[in-house]
């Protein structure tokens with residue numbers, strides 16, 4: 001199942017349109033990945049994604065300055081429908 005959702009970014013910087021996609025980790029958990037504002041692949045498998053889509057801890061890119069607290073919009077529906 002391929003899903004593409006808008007990521008809501010909670011931060012002080014301007015609203016940046018990003019999308020995420022769902023994947024299943026090797027231990028069967030739902031996780032997500034996305035391309036950051038610098039064009040780098042970021043994987044959330046080592047982050048906790050709450051039922052409401054809030055990702056903890058904050059997500060930082062090792063390559064570019066991207067470092068944000070993010071929330072995955074629609075995450076609740078994703079985890080319920082599969």
Ligand SMILES: [Zn+2]
Nearest residue numbers: 038040061064
């Ligand atoms: Zn980056």
